[in-house]
Amino acid sequence: MQGILSSVAPSTLRSYTKAVARFLAFAEGLEGPPPWPASQAVVLQYLAHLHGRGLAAGTMRRVLAAISFFSKAGGFPDPCDCFEARRAVEGWGRAAPRVPDQQRPITLPILRAILWEVPGVCWSSYEAQLLHTTFVLAFFGAFRAGELVAGSRRDPSGRALALRDVAVARHKVAITIRHSKTDQRGRGVTVLLRSSRDRAICPVRAIQSFLVVQPHSPGPFLVHRDGSPLTRYQFAALLRACLQAAGFPPKEFATHSFRIGAATVASVLGLPPTAIQRLGRWRSNAFRAYIRPARAIRC
Template sequence: MQGVLSSVAPSTLKSYSAAVDRFVAFTWGAGGGALCPPSQDEVLRYLAHLRALGRAPCTMRRDLAAVPFFCKTLGFPDPCCGFIPRRAIEGWARLAPPLPDKRRPISLPILRRILRVLPDLCWSSFEAQLFRAAFSLAFFGALRVSELVAGSQADTSGRALSFTDVSWSPRQVVITIRRSKTDQRGKGAAICLRAARQGAACPVRAVKAYLGIRPQQQGPFFIHRDLSPLTRYQFSSLLRACLETAGLPSSQFGTHSFRIGAATAAAGLGLPDKAIMAIGRWRSRAFRSYNRPHGLSGH
């Protein structure tokens, strides 16, 4: 059983476990027999319950994946394999399509504005160099924040960029993404970033400046002077502060705006789809939804 549970990412297993706990609580409350094993009727009643609560179709799909995963792990038949449960979710999704993602892209001009105000918002020059390198890699590497920094101070997943994942030379920095949202089996991908002519937003210069003051410590690449890891919350909080100080509405941006901005910038340069897919490690043309030139107004 341990091997089966390890076949999915830790974050997915955690999500599945929470979903099954909710399902079990519902079936017991409705007089059902929990996972001994559940019936398709119980699954349908639970889905109807989620819809009555206003849950999004994506939440229902996650729960619909969690229940059969644990059922099969315990040797029970799959109660979700029928036609009706999956089609019901598809129908509800059509009746209430998801709201469009309105996050604006962080463009190169916006990145420059963020980096310009950064020193005034950091309590030390070390912190300023740390965040300059983190923000620069997020944009030029089209990185997800989960690939870059730790989820929390207690994060032991090892998914954050590690010191051993980064190599450099005078004109380039190469980072290795060992595992990502679209690479759960850990095949890995190397991202080569070359020095920019304009040093104000150069990822190579930013990384080398940070390495020049970074403590000689293995583990997460982005760490504070006290060796604690840079976390997602810290990354997001300072990003919001920088945007506000630069005169931009922070509510319209997020950590994913760096990745959206990278796709938008690449499309603006006229790069072909395959090249853009390679930059962001997209496996499909879903990246097209990230091309948001309309979101660049006011930068």
């Protein structure tokens, strides 16, 4: 059983656990057999309940995935593998199409502007170097936040970028990403970053400078002076502070805006779709939704 639970990312397991707990709370309020193992009838009732509450079809699909996962993990038949459940969610999704998020891209002018504000937002030169490095890494590598920073100060997953995964040469840096959203089995991928003529935003120069002061203790690469990891919450909060200081609306951006910006800038510069797909390590045409020149703030 433990092996099955370990087959999904820790964040996915937490999400599944919460979804099933809410399902069980609903099922316990119904008359009939015990709520678990789940039955198709109760699953269909729960879907109707969620639809009545206005939940999106994507949310209901995640609920079905959670119930299905724990049912099969416990050796029970999958109550979600039925025509009615699949078609109901698909129909509700067509009736209310998913509205894409409206996050703006962080473009090169915005990157330069927020990097300028980093020293004033951070309380020490070390923290400024840490944040500067995180920002340029996120942009030039088109990284997801979870590929770079820890989920929390005590994140046991070990999925944050590790010091051992950063290999520096004179004019390039090789970043090994051992796990990602689309690589839960940890096959790994190497991202090659090259020097930029603009020293203010050069990722190679930033990483080389940060390595001079980085504690060099085993574990995450992006750490504070005391060795504790930079967390996703801190990354997001400091990004908002820099955006605010630079005069941009923080609510219209998120850490994912670096990845959106990388795809948008690449498209504006004329890179072909296949190159953009490789840049962000997308396995499908999902990268097209990240190209948002119309959402870019003109600087």
